[in-house]
Amino acid sequence: MLIDVNVWLGHWPFQRFASTSAAALERHLQAHGIDMALVSPVEAILRPDPGEDNAALFRAVGAAPSLSPVPVLRPSLPSWPRHLREYAERGVLAVRVLPNYHLYDLAVPEADELAEAMIELDLPLLIQLRVEDERSQYPLLQVAGVPTAAVLAFARRHPTLRLACLCAYFGEAVELTADTPNVWVDLAFVETLDTVASLVARVPAERVLFGSHTPFLYTRAARDKLRHANVPPAALQALASGNAARLLGAGRLAKDSG
Amino acid sequence: MIVDIHVHPQLDAPDTLPARLIALGAPLGIERMLLLGDVLRFGYCPNEAQIRQINDNTLHALDRWPEQFRGLCHLNPAHDPAFLRDEIERCLAQPLMRGVKLEVAVNARDCRLDPIMAELERRDLILLHHAWYKTTGAVAAESTPADIADLARRWPRVRIVMAHLSPAGPRGIQDVKPYANVWVDTSGAQPTAGVVEYAVRELGAERIVFGSDAPGRDLAVQLARVLGADIDAAQRQRILRDNALALLGEPC
Numbered sequence: 138m139l140i141d142v143n144v145w146l147g148h149w150p151f152q153r154f155a156s157t158s159a160a161a162l163e164r165h166l167q168a169h170g171i172d173m174a175l176v177s178p179v180e181a182i183l184r185p186d187p188g189e190d191n192a193a194l195f196r197a198v199g200a201a202p203s204l205s206p207v208p209v210l211r212p213s214l215p216s217w218p219r220h221l222r223e224y225a226e227r228g229v230l231a232v233r234v235l236p237n238y239h240l241y242d243l244a245v246p247e248a249d250e251l252a253e254a255m256i257e258l259d260l261p262l263l264i265q266l267r268v269e270d271e272r273s274q275y276p277l278l279q280v281a282g283v284p285t286a287a288v289l290a291f292a293r294r295h296p297t298l299r300l301a302c303l304c305a306y307f308g309e310a311v312e313l314t315a316d317t318p319n320v321w322v323d324l325a326f327v328e329t330l331d332t333v334a335s336l337v338a339r340v341p342a343e344r345v346l347f348g349s350h351t352p353f354l355y356t357r358a359a360r361d362k363l364r365h366a367n368v369p370p371a372a373l374q375a376l377a378s379g380n381a382a383r384l385l386g387a388g389r390l391a392k393d394s395g
Numbered sequence: 396m397i398v399d400i401h402v403h404p405q406l407d408a409p410d411t412l413p414a415r416l417i418a419l420g421a422p423l424g425i426e427r428m429l430l431l432g433d434v435l436r437f438g439y440c441p442n443e444a445q446i447r448q449i450n451d452n453t454l455h456a457l458d459r460w461p462e463q464f465r466g467l468c469h470l471n472p473a474h475d476p477a478f479l480r481d482e483i484e485r486c487l488a489q490p491l492m493r494g495v496k497l498e499v500a501v502n503a504r505d506c507r508l509d510p511i512m513a514e515l516e517r518r519d520l521i522l523l524h525h526a527w528y529k530t531t532g533a534v535a536a537e538s539t540p541a542d543i544a545d546l547a548r549r550w551p552r553v554r555i556v557m558a559h560l561s562p563a564g565p566r567g568i569q570d571v572k573p574y575a576n577v578w579v580d581t582s583g584a585q586p587t588a589g590v591v592e593y594a595v596r597e598l599g600a601e602r603i604v605f606g607s608d609a610p611g612r613d614l615a616v617q618l619a620r621v622l623g624a625d626i627d628a629a630q631r632q633r634i635l636r637d638n639a640l641a642l643l644g645e646p647c
Contacts, residue, residue, distance in 0.1 A: 152587070152588070152589060153589055154588070154589070155588070155589065155625065269585075270562075270584050270585050270587075271530065271531055271532075272527070272529045272531055272532055272562065272584065273528070273529075273530060273561065273562050273564065273584055273585075273587070274530045274531075275530070276530050279530055326585060328585075328612055328613050328616055329610070329611065329612070329613060330415070330416075330419065330609050330610035330611075330612070330613060330614070331415075331419055331613065332613040332615075332616060351588075352588055353587070353588060354585055354586050354587060355586045355587075355588045355619055355620055355623040356588075356623065357619040357622055357623025358586035358616045358617075358619040358620060358623065359616075360619070361615040361616060361618070361619040361622075362613065362615065362616055364615070365422065365423065365615040
């Protein structure tokens with residue numbers, strides 16, 4: 138079982154994606170051995186109200202059972218509590234936020250309110266630290282990564298919130314997991330020689346998730362981090378699906394898969 | 396056989412890192428690597444003694460593992476032309492040296508590259524030059540693909556490998572497209588989807604070579620850019636092996 142916690146569906150103005158329909162994305166992921174993927178709408182990164190893009194995502198993935206919709210929320214919009222209730226009733230496994238693209242700090246009261254609402258719903262929150270390598274962004278759209286210090290302070294204020302940080306660099310992954318047991322990181326942007334073995338030497342293996350950041354990055358790049366990982370089989374299994382199952386709530390995941 | 400044309404040995408691990416690279420590369424089919432030197436060990440503008448130290452480290456790996464490694468002589472074009480010629484001469488006494496690596500000390504448009512380019516032309520050796528379109532964090536003299544294009548125009552008989560395909564992006568690929576003496580290596584930054592396919596469409600597979608930029612990057616991940624790209628088997632073989640062997644002057 139391989140669960141990808143970091144997948145997107147849609148169009149991005151600075152890159153041409155090969156798979157822009159749910160069916161094509163599902164085929165693509167399955168060809169890479171990915172059994173289940175948490176998918177968010179690309180358009181929600183830049184558009185002011187992600188609600189419509191989330192609605193389009195739910196419609197799009199309806200016939201693609203291995204794609205689990207993860208709506209994007211923008212807590213700076215007053216509509217977010219209503220949308221969160223609606224998404225929870227639909228049975229989503231998680232919600233994704235992009236504080237840097239959506240122009241708010243994790244220290245604002247609305248972010249704390251969202252965190253408490255997620256705890257109440259027993260749902261994990263996915264924080265997208267970045268979408269692109271900052272060095273290669275379009276010059277008129279430079280968006281810095283979400284500061285690690287802000288994420289750590291947020292995680293400490295909400296110690297029972299399950300928090301997955303997506304697209305962290307290696308050093309950030311180490312920092313984010315050092316003494317915050319409620320934080321997970323994904324593999325998408327973590328890279329060095331012998332990536333997985335190097336990472337789990339510094340980060341507890343049970344806090345690392347498989348994330349490919351498809352379609353922004355080659356899916357095979359993430360897949361081959363696991364395929365060629367020099368770690369014991371138990372750690373590999375945890376990275377592939379066990380940790381994601383714990384993050385998402387094993388019971389919920391079984392229901393979703395069934 | 397896969398050839399990785401962009402690997403950096405490290406001064407603080409002269410034996411352990413090459414051995415580790417060989418061990419990690421073997422299961423992936425990477426049997427030969429081009430060592431470019433520990434080029435940023437002393438910052439962006441190494442002095443002459445530091446340049447010698449960087450090249451000594453590369454020469455050591457070539458002496459110890461002649462089957463697995465080839466090398467490039469790292470230079471800083473800001474140095475005296477006599478030193479540059481002497482250092483090329485010293486490095487090329489080792490027959491597994493294949494050319495010169497330039498980093499960010501001097502921009503590729505600078506005429507101080509001319510003595511190096513003249514030596515490369517005379518000896519029919521390659522230049523591998525760093526290039527990057529950086530939105531943020533560029534070093535003052537750092538070269539962009541447009542700078543590499545200018546160099547290629549001025550030295551049409553020198554074969555230039557421009558490093559870093561993803562950070563070059565479509566704009567960088569278009570910059571060097573008119574210059575048949577420029578190849579592009581696939582290393583650099585995140586494995587951004589679609590860029591290998593774009594480069595194959597625009598440059599042709601015959602002008603692209605696989606490079607990992609290890610140990611800063613992961614051999615398997617960087618290889619996955621090429622293995623995961625939607626290109627045909629013949630194009631893949633050119634990128635992973637044939638083009639590099641031809642550039643290094645070795646039989647396929």
